[in-house]
Amino acid sequence: MRFDIEGFITFDTEDASLLNLLTGDCVELSQTSTRLLAELLSHRGDILSRNEIFHSVFDKYGARASNSNLNQYISTLRRNLSELGVEKEIITTVPRIGFKIADDAIIHNDREYRTPFLEEKTPEPARGPSRGPLFQRMARIITLGFAFTLLLIQPNAFKPDADIHKMVKDQCTIFMSPALSLLDVKKSFDFSPQPLDCSQPKELYVYKKQVKGTLGNIMQLLLIECNKGSCVSFYYREKNNV
């Protein structure tokens, strides 16, 4: 995080440094000083008691907390700021309580501070970012809806029927065993009371099994004719000894 102090000092908590933007002078801070100044600047407007500072700056990081130590760090920070040209007393002492950032100090952090030249160059943000959460939410809802739909569809609905061959003749869509040909389909209708008629759109399902052996003949045939949702099935079975 970065803080701007009095408009010309930048305090970078990552670099642990104070930089005068006008002169380029830089002071490196110790880790404890950095934590202390960051803690005070983050709570500007509030009084931080010595105990609060002990806990959040020293104890939490295993450093030795004492009044003299704290006074020493405060004194160092004041001197650093003064050396960089800050005439105002930024860190003020609240007697018998602790410390605070002076009320008249001008402090900004990088979330609220923009230098004027940056503001001029940066175009006004598009309205996109404000819509971001809405789009994200919509995307989540769509994803959820898709997942919900997948749950409703049974997997076996997509199981391919490898043992069925599809063929189109005139207006007939014929589903049949792969071993059968169109001629077999035509011949199969010789057993049926109705001849093969493909002048109208319809679906035909044809299964046929025939064995002509030395002991006799075995044949089974199933024809299903579906036209506009209504079906007629015809089953023929023949088994003859020689």
Add this chain to the structure above:
Amino acid sequence: MFKRVLFLLICLALLLLGGLYAFSRPAVFSCESQFSVVQNINSDNIRAEGMIFFSMADDTILIDIDGLISHNKKISLISRTLKIKYEPYNADAHLYKITSVKTLRDATDNVDDRIAVGLLFGKGLDGKIIYLKKFNNNVILFGNHTFPQYGCKRH
């Protein structure tokens, strides 16, 4: 923060409901068709014609049949409902084993059960292997262990 948590909870609830619905609903499939059977085994001839209704769930088939049967030129009426419970026998070959059959005969039904069994609608089907196949998810084929004998398409 609260809105995010609420949104997440709604998403989870929807997902849970969808999952429960998908996994608990019975996959019912039903259709009706006209049928015609011609069976000539040596000198034994059977002809049958009528209407057949199928309703198939995960482990049960309900068959409603109404028609005429001619056995060696002797005509009888068939009008009955069968509730067949089955279990997979060889699902890849579309073969299923009948575990129980409950037959409800109409008063007009006077067909000999031996003939009805031959057409897969009689008593004594327990333990038999049947052919059962759903095709394109809208056509059902039903038959004996060697061949499909009946079929219909879902409206």
